[in-house]
Amino acid sequence: MKLATYRDGSRDGQLVVVSRDLSQACFATGIATRLQQVLDDWNFMAPQLESLSQSLNQGRARHAFSFDPRQCLAPLPRPAAWLAGEAYPAHGAELRERGVPVPERLSGPLIRMGGAETLLGPNDTPLLRGVPGLEPEPQLAVVLGDLPADAVPSQALDAVRLLMAVNAWVLRPVQQEELAQGWPALHSRPALQCAPVAITPEELPGAWYLGRAALQIQMHRNGRKQPLLETKEGMAWSFGDLIAEAARRRPLRAGTLVGAGMPAGAAPMTLKDGDSLRIDFKMAEGGSPFGAIDMDLAESTATQDEGADAADAGDASNVLDDARDARDASEADERNATEREPHEGETSEGETSDPGADASDVTDPQADDRGVNQSDAVAVDPTAPGPAPKAAARPPRRKAGKPPAPEGDQ
Structure with a gap:
């Protein structure tokens, strides 16, 4: 197989697999992003890259593009x-x-x-x-x-x-x-x-x-x-x-x-x-x-600090964006295919137990321990007909440790 490293703005670049005639390439997305990763775990990653190389040489690799040596580190x-x-x-x-x-x-x-x-x-x-x-x-x-x-x-x-x-x-x-x-x-x-x-x-x-x-x-x-x-x-x-x-x-x-x-x-x-x-x-x-x-x-030596000229850099950026989009789509498919366990407070379908509740109206179960009176929350009469009435104005939340004043003093 043949490997190269494309410029992507990082020190290590982006690993690509190159066809035998050096005309086509594809990113090794999903296997490795850097060549050093492959060298550190050669026995595991090299066979996967070899399979991708064979697909590329046979014209079956997804997201293949024209190989440009000017984009290489x-x-x-x-x-x-x-x-x-x-x-x-x-x-x-x-x-x-x-x-x-x-x-x-x-x-x-x-x-x-x-x-x-x-x-x-x-x-x-x-x-x-x-x-x-x-x-x-x-x-x-x-x-x-x-x-x-x-x-x-x-x-x-x-x-x-x-x-x-x-x-x-x-x-x-x-x-x-x-x-x-x-x-x-x-x-x-x-x-x-x-x-x-x-x-x-x-x-x-x-x-x-x-x-x-x-x-x-x-x-x-x-x-x-x-x-x-x-x-x-x-x-x-x-x-x-x-x-x-x-x-x-x-x-x-x-x-x-x-x-x-x-x-x-x-x-x-x-x-x-x-x-x-x-x-x-x-x-x-x-x-x-x-x-x-x-x-x-x-x-100009300054050109080398920034890679190739702006047009070539733009082409490489577009290719990298396409490869990253494909990678992101693949990862999203994998996440959707995996059944997610419900978090605390959710039903098995992933919904909260009271989807219509406003977060600001939910009473903190540990409020009493912190000295916060639960009367600060807006009370709703469950027996009232029609939609629940809303309070005209919410009283300001008391600081912890200070009990609310009696109603006669308000």
Whole structure:
């Protein structure tokens, strides 16, 4: 199945199920509203989402609508952690040739803690305009379920729930300074950008095997095609190895995001203000399983704080309203179908014992205990013919603790 997160004004967005060809989507209303909910209770919720996905792909899903990647946040806007692995030693060698002191480790994969607080959607502009040395590092990543510490690679692979296509932005000059000082990357890794759709490994038949995916990364800078990158070629360590290394001394929580690093073979690409970049992960037969990352450094950064333009936001709002109306109608049907027990003072049909009684004329049974005389209520003669007479004026209610004055004194 394929999942995405639509903007709805909240931090976590609204979970949607996306069709295999990325043309249609429907909200996962009634199952989950956020992807993190699904990851926390995967065995219960994933089969329900899979059933909805099958209905959507067969054209039988209710309230389906056209999928618009421009309305997407990152599929998992707030992951538990972002662990950046380096599974491609040749890419590290390329950086060292450029003077970047990237550490080298031959006995196992390198992995570091990245910043999980800034995940961008596929069309968001990084808030880095005017910053020199901005380079993309596209890579494949996996989303995990709960994993105990000291897991072996095969056990680690069993914890993989979803695959994602991401781009780790890097400020290369700042990275050189941080690595030269021996400090971990902080300022040099400002943001992680995500393709709109996260997929289960079953969506890559034949391309996902033993923790490696055979995909091609196609980049276009200002409309010009860049050399293809192969995700399987040169991947010295599988995702099972990367995840097991990350969990060697501590457990990993559901929602942890683990990246494999950028494959080797890309020419150095430093973006400037006004540049555009499109990143798409392709299957051998040409399909785009994740959708594309498509951003433009010429856009106003203020636009990204508010999502897409007003028209697109209005379309998303209308779709959300339709889905919420359907959810509310379904919940109302469920409530009406359930027999309601009568409350105290109601008959079995749900009516009060005296539906015509005015609330202000009902005597408080505990009034005497509070010092309130029940003569304050308007008395009605039950033997009088016709409608009960109304008092011309109601005397003011006495304060508790003060008995009413005798009638002769009134």
